Amino acid sequence: MLKKIRIVLAVLLWLGITALLLDFTGVLHGWLGWMAKIQFLPAVLALNLGIILGLVILTLVGGRLYCSIICPLGVFQDGVAHLFHKRPYRFKKELKWLRYGVLGLFILAIILGINSLVALLAPYSAWGRIVQNLFQPVYLWFNNIFAAMAERAGNYAFYNKEIWLRSLPTFIIAVVTLIVIVVMACRGGRDYCNTVCPVGTTLGLISRFAMFRPVIDTEKCKNCRKCARKCKASCLDAVNHSIDYSRCVNCFNCIDSCEFDALNYQFAWGKKKEAEAGSKADKGRRAFLTGTAIAIGSAAAKAQEKKVDGGLAAVLDKKVPKRETAITPPGSNGHKNMYSHCTGCQLCVAQCPNNVLRPSTDLEHLMQPESSYERGWCRPECTRCSQVCPTGAIRPFSKEEKSTIKIGTATIRRDLCIAENGESCGNCVRRCPSGAIQMVKDEASDIFIPSVDKERCIGCGACEFLCPTRPISAIFVEGLSEHRNV
């Protein structure tokens, strides 16, 4: 029964979050946006104390339910293992050095601001990346088939959506991540979660003390070891009738498999079966507390620390102008906040309806989003990235606020501008939603050229996108490392 409930909840949440990552129409996030926001690492980086507390309490009460139900990557591994792991599981010793080594590295990466590593290891982000890079194109392809059929029928239920590779490195990382995850799940069930995953390790520190856990009743146990063979986490030692609760993900497969009712999910807090358990628990509790403190502390530190900006804007394509400073979407407040909070889950990229956001290829900010205007511009009515971002890297803002957030400044390259040849154009002037561009007479050459009021320009990129000069626009937006209001 418990297993069935777990599977139903897990599948629902997994479908929900995957649908959220696939959806490009913007209708789902109002309903399902919370599914991304309850993910552990995003909540930590967003300093979303309510959710962090909720998850900690959940784990403290029921063990690593998070890993079996909420985490989409965990549920995905369960699915893969269910289909392809046909041999029985067997108990394995905990690889402490690896687990805590990776967790240590991870925390260090957060503190030092090496966010590419953080993004690489975070489980939810890994899933987001896989879906956005590998599944969304397939989804869009099907959508486009439907759109073509709808077009023939004169129906507007489906509309065509461009499929394009936003960043090759991120795509490769997604492919490699998927392969690694699938291989590990096929070979050893939840090996990834109990060796590499920093969230799993962190929650494991808490789940040692979970109030409710699967407990083996040695009186009823007939030593058939069926439970151990079903344990995806390889944490059930049937010989010694003990379970490593730091690795147990509460899948309830063991309980379900026991024919003798010897395994039960029951209140076990404080019930020390062995004397040693107590001392272990104390240590564990301390470790958990410090672990949480470190995570929260480092996130808080990032929010205040002034980081000197640097780095070159990524050049994804010949058509992308070389920007001295990358453009981050409105709501990110600038580079500092974006780079320290974003875990590269690609949810904003998957959702961006104007084809503006794409993951950075810059090593330091790998997989974190940035804006560019080759396929569209950051339209005034759209606030979608800010609504979906679970980490606080892009903070919510209203439509009205958007027109006052300056994310960059339009810059003119006169050598490319067609006005320079005496051609009448003025499209940047005509299309600027802020009225920041004017045609002025250049005294030296006696021709009218566009001129940008840098105070009014918000960097939306309408001018860049609609500039007739190709492949490099004669007017392009230079990012602002720190956004401000105009």
Added chain:
Amino acid sequence: MDRRDFLKTGIAACAAPIIAKATASASEANGSGMQYRINPLNGDKISLLGYGCMRWPMNGDEIVQEKVDEMVARAMEAGINYYDTSPAYLRGKSERAAGKALSRYPRESYFIATKLSNFGDNSDTASLKMYKDSFKEMNTRYFDYYLLHSIGGGGLPVFEQRYVKNGMLDFLKKEKEAGRIRNLGFSFHGNQEAFDAFMKIHDEGGTKWDFVQIQMNYVDWTHADGVRNVNAKYLYEELDKREIPIVIMEPLQGGRLASVPANITKEFKSREPDSSSASWAFRFIGSYPRVLTILSGMSSMEPLEENIRTFSNFRPMSEEELEFMEKMAVLMKEYPLVECTACQYCMPCPYGIDIPGIFSHYNKMVTDGTFAQSPEQKDYMKLRRAYLVSYDRAIPTVRQADHCIHCQKCVPHCPQSIRIPRELNRIARYVEQLKSSSDIL
């Protein structure tokens, strides 16, 4: 123009159906079978429905010849015997396609009309070559009707540049004497001053026009803007006075009068449930006796069949019906349509804008009644989505109206004198307003 004015000026008009009946000797009797008109100047018996070869079905850059053959076969069978083309139509491929389809029939069983379309290079050598090439393209030794293509825009100076200074007009007159041109005329787009000038040439005997091709339909009858183009009523009356046979183009304004807004359709349907909007437009024109033939650019079988039906049992309009059409014209003018007939003369835009595509999509949405206007409107979000989705389907992003840079290069090419950049900007602003009213489609 109010109702009284309409009635007054309609005296000539009201006479029309009567004359149409009176000249039954010149027209085939009503009943089944194609309606014909006799050219009083030479006795040509011409079907009232003429085939305009400007809208053959295209597959990319190429005309779909099989379909052209099929449609011409059906048209010939139904008795359509007037085919109007030009060396400029359909990327210069219309003449050949029409020629191929028609040369399967005896030459005397149909009339060919083509034009000297020297819009670009109008030197004598280039113009002469164009003229001579038309014979080869159409595989004929003579043209029944030959037109100076679209004069009026730019007035007399442009006319003189294209046809007088290079000696082409004199040359064509000699060709007429030689029998290679049976009738010499012109097609007209422009203002009244220009038209008067061409009439003056006729009156003073400089060049006697054998026929004139004008744009006429129930909307343009008295609702042309008067600045850039002239009321068809004025043109008709001037030509009628001089007994010059008239060929009609744009009877449906490039198809716009074939699918009219719902309230107008309702008016038509409440009178005759089985008649199409297009048939009303055709009957209006056909009620005027000086009209020799009405050109319709039928690009598929369905409109061809439907038009054959209209002209096979042709009923001229009563005075009351003509008055009713004027009311419909007033209703039509209430819609913010772009008066584009999709003739493609403006194309290709050097910046890749799909000008006729944008206009026809816009017009379609306006007339379909699926036109989102304000967020207070019922079903606004649905209509908005319909506009935006169908716009993206019809026009790729980089060819949409907001990419127009107002270089004005298209403007002189437009026979309807549409201020294209201004209209594109109007549509771009409209789309922008639709987009900005919500963040989801």
